[in-house]
Amino acid sequence: MSHSLLPHNTFGLDVRCKSFVEYADTETLIRQVLPRLSATPWLHIGSGSNLLFLGDYDGTVLHSGIRGIEMLRREGENVWVKAGAGVVWDDFVEWAVNHACFGAENLSLIPGEVGASAVQNIGAYGTEVADLIEEVETVEVATGTVKVFSAEDCDYSYRHSIFKQPENRGKFIVTHVTYRLSTVFRPDLNYKATRRAVEERLPKDQPLTAADLRRIIIDVRREKLPEPGIVGSAGSFFMNPVVSEEKYAEIKQSHPDAPGYAVENGVKVPAGWLIETCGWKGRTVGHAGVWEKQALVLVNRGGATGKEIQHLSQLICEDVKAHFGIVIKPEVNFVEGGKII
Secondary structure, X not given: OOEEOHHHOOOXXXXXXXXXXXXXXXXXXXXXXXXXXXXXXXXXXXXXXXXXXXXXXXXXXXXXXXXXXXEEEEEOOEEEEEEEOOOEHHHHHHHHHHOOOEOOHHHOOOOOEHHHHHHHOOEEOOEEHHHOEEEEEEEEOXXXXXXXXXXXXXXXXXXXXXXXXXXXXXXXXXEEEEEEEEOOOOOOOOOHHHHHHHHHHOOOOOOOOHHHHHHHXXXXXXXXXXXXXXXXXXXXXXXXXXXXXXXXXXXXXXXXXXXXXEEOOEEEOOHHHHHHHOOOOOOEEXXXXXXXXXXXXXXXXXXXXXXXXXXXXXXXXXXXXXXXXXXXXXXXXXXXXXXXX
């Protein structure tokens, strides 16, 4: 293994790959990179913030160097902005706020890059990036042709897109994402924690601006989550499960304080609350642990392997199922050998 992936995964795992290739534009991807992939396993990554390497990667790792942000057009209150897949997501949010393009403020400081935002359908504080995406530009790996997906084509739902379906994994590489934002700032304060944070941190007589909301979101995230580059983590490790109304009522009988949010097909229960209620918050197993300020986050305490973090996640899943009869699933993708498992 010749190339270290230590700078390319936020868990801070000292793993390696056979080769690492970064490309600067779509033409280079099509003409120079794709022809080299047929003879080896390959994996496309962003900042590695949603990956758990269980060991060295037996193949080629690709990374987009397509950067740049372009305001395409304005129509009424709508403004369309196109960003390269290699743009750091939070840099995009900062650019949008600074250029009076609104709607992404609640997604501030989410780790990762623009390309991953469209694949993972990132979300926080009541906002999902699917609400903002107009279209996703990709290259079809098998043919080297450019294929553009509308937001409807992407089949977005909670932490899901068409690109995450097993039959499509490795079929398309995202090169650009176009977002439809607004020239009018309408803060999304529907999420209770966001509304409370604004009330606590902003004087009552001071109008809320997009810059204020972005700053408050960043402050809240920094208070709850490990500092990137200092403590290895992938942010939220587990997805919030959706249970039936009957199951939620059952939970409320024994845990009257159980939080829940009505969604289309039931009630979304915070996985962090389930994990904390099972007593995992702040615990450590080997070199892996649960963050003491947010039970949804697993961390590398120093020298952890991917296997150790995987083992901890399995123990937590088993405990939540035993206590509540609820299955929680990782949001993070596990990578072993030459594939995502």
